[in-house]
Amino acid sequence: MGGPRFEPVRTVRAYERIVEQVEEAIESGTLCPGQRLPSERDLMGQFSVSRSTVREALRVLQARGLVRSRPGDPHGAEVQPFTPTELRKSMTMLARVDGLSLGELVQFRMVLDSSANLLAARLRTDEQLAEMDTAIAAMRAAVEVGYDEFSTADVAFHDTVAQASGNKLIQICTEVVRSIVLGLIADKIAAAPDRVALMRQSIRHHEEVLAAVRAGDGPLAARLSRRTMYDYYVGYVPTSERPALRALLE
Known part of the structure; x- marks a missing residue:
């Protein structure tokens, strides 16, 4: 039988959605190098997720060189300049x-x-x-x-x-x-x-x-x-x- 072939749907974890939205904000210029993300607590509220989910998203963003997050910093993670x-x-x-x-x-x-x-x-x-x-x-x-x-x-x-x-x-x-x-x-x-x-x-x-x-x-x-x-x-x-x-x- 003809017709399109579909692939199984992948479950997207909550922290991946956070990463995607932050990346989009940086790519669009809504967030610029030197600016800070909201605090962990504010991010928890805006995304309706747990602290551990926010921290996982920040770890991924930091690993990609997009933000710098310091342990214990009361401010939000800082958006970093582009590097290769x-x-x-x-x-x-x-x-x-x-x-x-x-x-x-x-x-x-x-x-x-x-x-x-x-x-x-x-x-x-x-x-x-x-x-x-x-x-x-x-x-x-x-x-x-x-x-x-x-x-x-x-x-x-x-x-x-x-x-x-x-x-x-x-x-x-x-x-x-x-x-x-x-x-x-x-x-x-x-x-x-x-x-x-x-x-x-x-x-x-x-x-x-x-x-x-x-x-x-x-x-x-x-x-x-x-x-x-x-x-x-x-x-x-x-x-x-x-x-x-x-x-x-x-």
Whole structure:
């Protein structure tokens, strides 16, 4: 017999309804960062639920990074500014369960970084150029110290470029995807026998990108970024996924 197929109805617990309503209020702007929710007692009255139900909802909201609730605080939980924590958790989980391959993550980094470089070349300030210079100087100094120090300086360079793009979503996604990629292969990079040579090569690439950004040549800065990212990561990506990365090269 034809017709629609229905799924069993899921029982929704009371605390989930509270979480949904608070999330909707934050998403709509009715609740803004820095504002406070009503007290536990007021929430109990408004939702007609027990104290334990309210506290369970607050635990979930806090775990999601949406509010901060202090034990014994007579005031209501405080709404927190947005952070990329939950986005990072979701994407990390996808990567861990093979929902996202390393090749896809690196390809996305190539897209993000090249776009950030193109925008930075056209929008950067003198102060941001100086920060990029400082980051590359720190990379040079870190070569003989160790990979962790080098990576920190490298991250500072890319963060400044992302900021210079002027796009908050590029900044957030760049930071999230980079942290996932490095988390997946950091041990392999640190253990590479030629890591000092790789670090020196990386510095040369960064200097070329910075020269293009300084000159205001967005297309060149973007092209160099994609090539640099490809050269640095392609050896860690399975052979079957490398054509997808090469497709971004000109």
